[in-house]
Amino acid sequence: MADIHVEEFYKDAAIALVQLYGAFPRRINVFVEDIAGPDEPDEFGLHSKRHMACFGALLWLAEEGLIRYVDTIRQEALDQAVLTREAFIRLSSPAPQTLVHALGQLQAGSSDTLPPSVQEDLSTHIHLIRTALKSGHSGRISQAMQATFFADRPVH
Known part of the structure; x- marks a missing residue:
């Protein structure tokens, strides 16, 4: 903890x-x-x-x-x-799929039913952060923020 x-x-x-x-x-x-x-x-x-x-x-x-x-x-x-x-680039970019699934963003099998553009939106860092905040669970918020902070830096 x-x-x-x-x-x-x-x-x-x-x-x-x-x-x-x-x-x-x-x-x-x-x-x-x-x-x-x-x-x-x-x-x-x-x-x-x-x-x-x-x-x-x-x-x-x-x-x-x-x-x-x-x-x-x-x-x-x-x-x-x-x-x-x-x-902006970091928040808009896709988060690692393991984290997306770990935080419960995409349910098993949902990738077959959702359009690719929606799947993309649901896997961004900003979406993970919003979802974690809505959950109110400090562990999820910490995980989402760590993933965002430690994401590969964009190429300039």
């Missing part, structure tokens, strides 16, 4: 990537509160560790070249964020 902060990181990153993919190529504001839930700063104006961990996950995604943004809005949000080319 992974450390709880790593599982929260995977979930935060997954939610942010799904939001940005859904808006692509538009730039949007990504609010920490929409990902990690409401947070009330303490009497000194400091956010909770959970809030700051989520904010840190967003910054990490940018540092690793998966998202770009114009500025931060205090420690509340990323202003005008968008997926990078690399992230």
